[in-house]
Amino acid sequence: MSSSSILVPNLPNDIAVQCIARIPRSFHPKLALVCRSWHSLITSPHFFSTRSHLKCTEQFLYISIRNRYHSFEWFVYHISENPSKLFRLPPFPSPATNFTCVMLGPLLFVLGGSVKRIPTSTVWIYDARINRWEIGPEMRASRDCATSAVLNGKIYVLGGCSVDPWAEVFDPGLGSWAPVPRRVIFRRSNWRWISRSVVLGGKLFAFVGAGGVVFDQENLSWGSLPEDFHDDFYFAWIRRAPVIDGILYCFQSGGHKIMGYDEEEDKWKLLQVIGEELPSGVNSTLVNVEGRLCLLWEEGDGESELMEIFCAVIEVGKDSSGELQGSVVWSEDILRIPRGSSLCHCLQLEL
The missing domain is CATH 1.20.1280 (Monooxygenase)
Incomplete structure (x- = not known):
């Protein structure tokens, strides 16, 4: 040497x-x-x-804000710091809107979207190690309002298009996209509009129209959602829904309540949060941070030119009777944004 x-x-x-x-x-x-x-x-x-390996990793939240001019700004919130710190990422190099995004290792993938109302297949990758955006491998289909998730180290993107491949997968080892066999038929009008997807129990769940599908990666097969998914909580999936200890958490439609889907019992349960009243789920999003439920939301008084983004961390689990219970560990305002802006995405990274 x-x-x-x-x-x-x-x-x-x-x-x-x-x-x-x-x-x-x-x-x-x-x-x-x-x-x-x-x-x-x-x-x-x-x-x-x-x-x-040394257990020295730290927790970060990557947050996207759409401003009043419909362009996007990305921020990173260093949640492990005391006090916590917020930094602005380098400018997002694309004018795309309606994109979907996921984290894979230290990389943030921004997939598709539309530019001047035209769907795009472009992929942008932000490398958190070097604080830089780079162009990524182009998808096979142009997608607008798609959804995406990471399953066993591969990125799956679904919908956002009216042509095949309706679903495709990115293998980071190969560095390329491949179509996912689609052995389930949806009404043509529903092919594009995928409101949310999540990995639960080793399978990929996605909503399509008023129903949904489950993808089994091992068998490359598609199936229907469990029966209890076809209830009023469908509309709570507009924002990201995290899974913690086998429980899928999301906001109840139009309300202030967080619901949890218990896969073992195939049942929705109310999360009873002790100590604080939760905000409405309309302009809120949820994310898993080290096994805790992290809630971000917008708040404004209707008169100020600025709105505030708040963050709260909630310890969640089951009580002795099997019901879901949570307690707020801490909450604080982390960002002020101009009125007319909106909180769009929040993803967790351990680095």
């Missing part, structure tokens, strides 16, 4: 990596400026796998 590749003088590189990996994420941009070897290390998959 040449002297230029030595990370810390008089210290074996494997020990040096473990030392550097323990340094908080907020210092990494400065550490990357030390030398080329450190920059190469801090942006490498090995470095982040070492952080994970």
